[in-house]
Amino acid sequence: MANTPKSLGLGPDLHSYLVAHGTPPDPVLSRLITDTEAMGEIARMQISPEQGALLTMLAKILGAHLIVEVGTFTGYSSVCLARGLAEGGRLICCDVSTEYTARAVQAWKEAALDDRVDLRIAPAADTLRAMPSDPPIDFAFIDADKGGYAVYFEEIITRMRPGGVVAVDNVLWSGRVVDPSDTSADTAAIRAFNDMVAADGRVDAVMLPIADGLTLLRKR
Numbered sequence: 001m002a003n004t005p006k007s008l009g010l011g012p013d014l015h016s017y018l019v020a021h022g023t024p025p026d027p028v029l030s031r032l033i034t035d036t037e038a039m040g041e042i043a044r045m046q047i048s049p050e051q052g053a054l055l056t057m058l059a060k061i062l063g064a065h066l067i068v069e070v071g072t073f074t075g076y077s078s079v080c081l082a083r084g085l086a087e088g089g090r091l092i093c094c095d096v097s098t099e100y101t102a103r104a105v106q107a108w109k110e111a112a113l114d115d116r117v118d119l120r121i122a123p124a125a126d127t128l129r130a131m132p133s134d135p136p137i138d139f140a141f142i143d144a145d146k147g148g149y150a151v152y153f154e155e156i157i158t159r160m161r162p163g164g165v166v167a168v169d170n171v172l173w174s175g176r177v178v179d180p181s182d183t184s185a186d187t188a189a190i191r192a193f194n195d196m197v198a199a200d201g202r203v204d205a206v207m208l209p210i211a212d213g214l215t216l217l218r219k220r
Helices: 012-020 027-037 041-045 049-062 076-083 098-110 124-129 146-157 173-178 185-198
Strands: 066-070 090-095 117-121 137-142 160-169 203-208 214-219
Touching: 012 049, 027 049, 027 076, 027 098, 049 076, 049 137, 049 160, 049 214, 066 076, 066 124, 066 146, 076 090, 076 098, 076 137, 090 098, 090 124, 098 117, 124 146, 137 146, 146 160, 146 185, 146 214, 173 185, 185 203, 185 214
Parallel strands: 066 090, 066 137, 090 117, 137 160
Antiparallel strands: 160 214, 203 214
């Protein structure tokens, strides 16, 4: 398993200790880490092990029957989310890449989760807008193009049950959210999203310094 932590402020040794004393990756997830790391710099898009363990736990706590993921990549987060589903539950994965998600499909089969995952290759906004409000969404994970975060959140929250949770990745953006010299489009989009949800009266919000920053939004 790669020894480079994604979590802000954690060195390799402390990060390894943290992962080992939670729920560490099993063989399926360990293989995904290794295979994705071999893809080069783009591997940074994969979530961290402790983040995956948290997603599984949150799904189980919520008793989630319907989970939506925006941004599947090679499948680490979707495996973790699917493992947290309640009996008979379903995970809808939104992505635009057949190349990257082919690895996810392989992982779902290997983990015997493919019968509960619905992969939809299309712009996520289109997929979400086509979803009905019933059954409602119990849990969602957003980890895709930063400029689309506000749209994805809005489409999800209007279809979510009261008490449901949206988890949003990369909200600290490697610390660039507080760097006034960074005026890039992605950084501006993350800042705007963070400000928007912090002021949204429909949700309770907490921003956690896990991995690259994870915001949890509970629908009131």
